[in-house]
Amino acid sequence: MLDPRHALDPRETVIFREERILVLPMEEYRAELTAHLDAVAGRWRPHPLRLARELLARPLPVIPVTFPGTWGVPAPFEDFAGQIVYPWAEAMPASMYATWWAHGSPADLPYDAFWKADRDAELVYFHGFDNVYHWSVMDLVLLLAHGDRYIRPYASVCNEFYELEHAKFSTSRNHVVRAGDLVADVPRDIARYYLALTAPERERTNFDPAELAAHPLAGEWNELAAVVDTLLAGRDFQEPLPVTDEGRRADARLAARLRACFAPETFSLARAARLIAERTAELRDTAAGFAAPGDFLLAVRTLLAWSAPILVDVGRRAAEGGVDLSLSGARDTVVEKIAPFRLPRLPESTGTHG
Missing domain, CATH: 1.10.730 (Isoleucyl-tRNA Synthetase; Domain 1)
Structure with a gap:
């Protein structure tokens, strides 16, 4: 950190201290990551596959699973009380929970029941290019760390960036078209059809309201x-x-x-x-x-x-x-x-x- 300063009062002296946190040593899973990527490469689109291989061409980082803080999910580990879970480490257990919830929240099954390898399910990811790192490396390591307990992604369907007026959608800059506003002006089926037609599957594409309105x-x-x-x-x-x-x-x-x-x-x-x-x-x-x-x-x-x-x-x-x-x-x-x-x-x- 360069020139760190107190967030609430810049005049306060910043004190450094060491903390013991839970981490995910991704480099230890390099061989398994590489083998999996080789096995599924034919079911990936070229650009995200190239990025995944580039990520594996360099040393993989150690990822924090917990760290000191108060805003977030409290760490459920006895040795790390008072810490929170790193938000990006939540994605995989959150996906498992969401699958359990989508099946009606069966009280007789654990939250991860539908992701266990013995259920013979097929896992396919749908995500954007900006999440290639997480779904192809970090979150996969979270699965690999449990041995053969969980299924692994059979395929990954990754889209490029979708643009509005030839610039990235950005909520912070209010450069967006919100779904509720879109279907208030355009029938839902037509909106879904146009979004499918112009999906940025292998390269960036552009949302054009005039083209949508004129589609035959x-x-x-x-x-x-x-x-x-x-x-x-x-x-x-x-x-x-x-x-x-x-x-x-x-x-x-x-x-x-x-x-x-x-x-x-x-x-x-x-x-x-x-x-x-x-x-x-x-x-x-x-x-x-x-x-x-x-x-x-x-x-x-x-x-x-x-x-x-x-x-x-x-x-x-x-x-x-x-x-x-x-x-x-x-x-x-x-x-x-x-x-x-x-x-x-x-x-x-x-x-x-x-």
Whole structure:
């Protein structure tokens, strides 16, 4: 420390003293860190992988786990009473607790139950580039320090920085677009779609409000919904429509392309968003070219099912209307017939998205 001074009264004399704290000696886990990174490298994006390797190319620091202080979580270790837990060391136990809480806070299970290796779970990280150090090194060491007790990350999906007016989002400079303000002006599904489409997956991208407002997806989606309405006009919705072999093959090809967008190895919301828009326009324009109405309806249902993770409100309304959106059923069983359904529309203007 250079020229340290008292924070409350600069005139006070600063006194140095030694303290015994709990630390994490990360260098001791270098071999295990390197082996793990080599094993998962194919499931990392290039830029964060390069940073992780650069971090391992130099000596790894000793990280404090506890230190003297009063603001924070009190250290739960008898020998370090009066200290607090280093905030960045909280991330891993906090993640374990959050997983336990998300499963309904089962009183008969410990907080770390869902992270234990014997549960045969698959762990995938989703984070930003500024947290590569923590998730790929420090927090991984926290897992490694427990031997084989816990699962280790199978894949890491890391985004670059997202910019606003070609500058980093910054809450301190109030250079932000807050989620609540965004969905007050733009239907939630459209906002989520645009954010997916422009996600900074491999390089920085820019949030453009004018581009968001002018995006044609809602109009094209609703035109497709009108085509579905025309196709089903006068039909008995209790009478399923047959699906041909040709329709099933075409549908399987589309499902495979969309499924790859959500697999850990090839995860890409931006690619999924582009495919959704392309397929929406294609189905709108080629409905008459399908061999059978059931083939067309099957293609629309697959588009709807794979759009649901992004277009959450459309997906919810479809499910509430009885549409089968199960992805496992679509790939594990042969669809002989499909029940007629209406494609929920996307709101095209503010105030209609509820």
